[in-house]
Amino acid sequence: MRVVTRRLSKAYGFLWAVKDASLELHSGERVALFGPNGAGKTTLLKLLSALLSPSSGEIEIDGARLLPGSSGLRSAIGLLSPEGYLYESLTARENLRLFISLYARRREAREVAEALDQVKLSHWAEEYVSSLSTGMKYRLALAKWLLLEPKLLLLDEPYAVLDGAGVDLLEDYLERLCRGGGIVVMATHHVPAALSRCSRAIILDQGRIIFDEPRQEPWESFQRAFAAFLPRGR
Amino acid sequence: MALFRQTTWLLWKDLLLEMRRRESLVSMFFFAALLLFLFHFAFEFSTERAAEMAPGLLWLASIFTGTLGLTQLFQAERENHCLEALLLSPVDRGALYLSKFAFHLLLMCLMELFTFPLFGVLFNLDFWRLLPSLGLFAFVGTVGFCVLGTLFSAVTLKARARELLLPLILFPLMIPVILATIRGMEIILRTGELEEALPWLRLLIGFDVIFLTAAFLIFEWVIEA
Amino acid sequence: MAQIEQKGLGRRILGGLALLFVLLGLYVALVQAPPDAYQGEVQRIMYLHIPSILVAYLSFFIVFVGSCLFLWKREKRDDTLAYAAAETGVLFTGLTIVEGSIWGRPTWGVWWTWDARLTLTAILFLIFVSYLMLRSLIEDEERGALCGAVLGIIGFLDIPLIHMSVYWWRTLHQPPSILRPDKAPWENIHPSMLLALAINLVAFALLYFYLLSLRFRLGEMREELKRIKLYGGP
Numbered sequence A: 001m002r003v004v005t006r007r008l009s010k011a012y013g014f015l016w017a018v019k020d021a022s023l024e025l026h027s028g029e030r031v032a033l034f035g036p037n038g039a040g041k042t043t044l045l046k047l048l049s050a051l052l053s054p055s056s057g058e059i060e061i062d063g064a065r066l067l068p069g070s071s072g073l074r075s076a077i078g079l080l081s082p083e084g085y086l087y088e089s090l091t092a093r094e095n096l097r098l099f100i101s102l103y104a105r106r107r108e109a110r111e112v113a114e115a116l117d118q119v120k121l122s123h124w125a126e127e128y129v130s131s132l133s134t135g136m137k138y139r140l141a142l143a144k145w146l147l148l149e150p151k152l153l154l155l156d157e158p159y160a161v162l163d164g165a166g167v168d169l170l171e172d173y174l175e176r177l178c179r180g181g182g183i184v185v186m187a188t189h190h191v192p193a194a195l196s197r198c199s200r201a202i203i204l205d206q207g208r209i210i211f212d213e214p215r216q217e218p219w220e221s222f223q224r225a226f227a228a229f230l231p232r233g234r
Numbered sequence B: 001m002a003l004f005r006q007t008t009w010l011l012w013k014d015l016l017l018e019m020r021r022r023e024s025l026v027s028m029f030f031f032a033a034l035l036l037f038l039f040h041f042a043f044e045f046s047t048e049r050a051a052e053m054a055p056g057l058l059w060l061a062s063i064f065t066g067t068l069g070l071t072q073l074f075q076a077e078r079e080n081h082c083l084e085a086l087l088l089s090p091v092d093r094g095a096l097y098l099s100k101f102a103f104h105l106l107l108m109c110l111m112e113l114f115t116f117p118l119f120g121v122l123f124n125l126d127f128w129r130l131l132p133s134l135g136l137f138a139f140v141g142t143v144g145f146c147v148l149g150t151l152f153s154a155v156t157l158k159a160r161a162r163e164l165l166l167p168l169i170l171f172p173l174m175i176p177v178i179l180a181t182i183r184g185m186e187i188i189l190r191t192g193e194l195e196e197a198l199p200w201l202r203l204l205i206g207f208d209v210i211f212l213t214a215a216f217l218i219f220e221w222v223i224e225a
Numbered sequence C: 001m002a003q004i005e006q007k008g009l010g011r012r013i014l015g016g017l018a019l020l021f022v023l024l025g026l027y028v029a030l031v032q033a034p035p036d037a038y039q040g041e042v043q044r045i046m047y048l049h050i051p052s053i054l055v056a057y058l059s060f061f062i063v064f065v066g067s068c069l070f071l072w073k074r075e076k077r078d079d080t081l082a083y084a085a086a087e088t089g090v091l092f093t094g095l096t097i098v099e100g101s102i103w104g105r106p107t108w109g110v111w112w113t114w115d116a117r118l119t120l121t122a123i124l125f126l127i128f129v130s131y132l133m134l135r136s137l138i139e140d141e142e143r144g145a146l147c148g149a150v151l152g153i154i155g156f157l158d159i160p161l162i163h164m165s166v167y168w169w170r171t172l173h174q175p176p177s178i179l180r181p182d183k184a185p186w187e188n189i190h191p192s193m194l195l196a197l198a199i200n201l202v203a204f205a206l207l208y209f210y211l212l213s214l215r216f217r218l219g220e221m222r223e224e225l226k227r228i229k230l231y232g233g234p
Helices: A041-048 A092-102 A109-118 A134-148 A164-179 A191-197 A219-229 B002-021 B024-042 B047-071 B075-088 B093-122 B128-155 B162-173 B175-191 B195-222 C002-032 C041-073 C076-108 C116-137 C141-173 C191-231
Strands: A002-012 A015-026 A030-034 A056-061 A077-080 A152-156 A183-187 A200-205 A208-214
Touching (some): A002 A041, A015 A041, A015 A183, A015 A200, A030 A041, A041 A152, A077 A134, A092 A109, A109 A134, A208 A219, B002 B075, B002 B093, B047 B128, B093 B195, B128 B195, B162 B175, B162 C141, B195 C141, C002 C041, C041 C076, C041 C116, C041 C191
Parallel strands (some): A030 A183, A030 A200, A152 A183
Antiparallel strands (some): A002 A015, A200 A208
C-alpha cells in the first residue's frame, strides 16, 4: 500500500491548519506524528481519513485519488479517536454488528465474540456503551477495527486514554497490522513511548511539516536531531 | 443491493435507539395533543366550524410537531461524533438520507394516527368513515414534509439558531404541501368523496417525487462532519 | 491595475445608463403616459410594480444558475454571484410588495389582500430572506456556500409548484378580484402605456444589474482579502 500526499493544505477562515504537507507512506511503516497543541495533527489525520476535504493539494492511495465519494478507499481506512465514535445507547455487541454491516464485511458471531475477548470486554458485550469508561470505549473501538481490518490506521492520542493493559493490547495489534503490510499513523504527545516504537517520526508545527525522518541508527544521534526540531509548546 | 441493505441497517439502528431512549415519539405525541388543546382555547368551536377548520388545524399541528422532531433527527449522531463514524465508513450518503427520511416519516405517521382520532374525540367531529381518505392525503403530505425536512435538518445541522432557522427555511418551501393537503382534506370532509380532491393529490405526489429525487442526489454534499 | 480600472469603468457606464433610463422612465410613467380610465393616476404605479416583480424573479433565476454552477464547478465566483443576486433580489421583492400595497390602498381600500400575485410575491420574499439568514447563520464559509446553493436550487424548483398551488387555491375559493390574477395586465393596455412600461422595464433591468454588479464586486473584494490573508500577498 502506498499513501501519497501532495501539498496538502486545509484552511479554516483566515488561518491555515495544515499547509503544504507532502508525504509518502509505505506498507509496514509506523509513523509517529508529533507537534504542540494546535499544530494541525488532528486535522492532518482527518484529511487522511477523508473526513475533511482539503482546501488545496491531494491525497492518493495506491494511485487512486482520495475524494469524498471514494467509498472503496474509505473502507480500508480506520480512525481511532478519543471522541468515541460509538452509539451510547447501543450495546457493545450491537455497535460492532452495525459497523460490520456498514463496512460490508462478513463476520460471524464467533468472530465478534473473539474480538471482544481479545480486548477483554467479553463481560461487557451486552452492556450499553454509556456505562463503559473512556478506556473501555477505546478498547471497544479497537475491537471494531480488529474486525474491520483496515489497511491504513490513524490514531489520535491513544496513550492519553488507555491504561497499561490497554496499551499492550494496542501495541500488539499495531505490530501485527504493520507486519501484515498495513500503515499506522499515530498522533501523540507521549514522545518517549511513541518515538521508541515508531519507524518514522514527523513533527508538525503551525500546520507545516518541519521534520520527517525514518528512524535510523545510531539511536542517540537520531534522538538528538529529533529533539532539536521539537518545538517546546508556545 | 448495497443501498437498500445500508438503509435498512441505519433504520434499524434509529428504531432501536428510539425504543430505548424514547426521546422523540412520546414528546411528539404530547406536543401534538397540547397544540390541539391550545387550538380549542384559541378558537370558538361549533360542530360545523369544527369540520371546516379541522384540516387546517390538524395539518398545522402535524407540521409544528414534525418540525420539532426534525431538530432532533440527527441527535444520536451528534453525540459521540457518530456522524463522523458514519461518514468515515463506506456507507452511501444516500442511504443515510433515506434511513433518516424513513425514520422521521414513521414517527410522524404514528403521531398522526394518534392525533387524528384525538381531534375527532375532542371536537366531536364525526369523520370516522372518511378517515382512510383523509389519512391518504395526510400520508402523501407527510412524505412531502419529511422529504425536504430531512434535507434541511442536515443543512442546518451546524448553523446557529438552528431551531429557528429550520422552520424559517422549510415553511415557505412547504406551501404547496400545506395548501394541497389542507384543501384536499377539506374537500373530502365537505363532499365525502375523493373525486374533487384528486388534482391536489396529484400535485402532492408530483412534489414528493421531484423532491425525493432532488434531495437524495443533493444530500451527499450537504452532510458533513 | 489597468484591469481593475477597466472593470470599474464598465460598472460606471452601466450605472450611468441605469440613471438615464430611470429618469426617462419616471418621466414617461408620471408625466407622458395617459392616466387609466378606471383607476386614474394611481394606476401609474404599475410602471414600477411590474418591472420590479419581473426583476425579482430574474434575480431568483440568477441565484439558481449561480447555485448550480457552484455545485458543479466549486468556483467561488459562482457562489458570490448567487449571494449577490439574493441580496439584490430581496431588495426588489420588498420593493414590489410595498408598491403593490400602495397600489392596493386607493384601489381596493385595503393595504393588503391575499390575491395570488401579492401572496406569491410575499412567498418569494420569504424564500429570499431564508436564504440570507441561512448564509449569515452558518459560520464556516465553504459550508455556507454549499448549503446556500442547495437552498437556491430547491427553492427554484419549488417555485412552479408554489405558483400552481396558490393559483388553484385562489381561483377555487374566491371570485376573481378586480385585478384578474390570471390575466396579464398588459393584454388590455393602450400602446402608449405599453411603451412607458417597456422603458421602465429596461430602466429597472439596468438598475438591477448595476446594483448586482456592485454587490458582486464587494463579494469579490472580500474573497481577494481572504486570499491575501491566506497566501500573504496578492
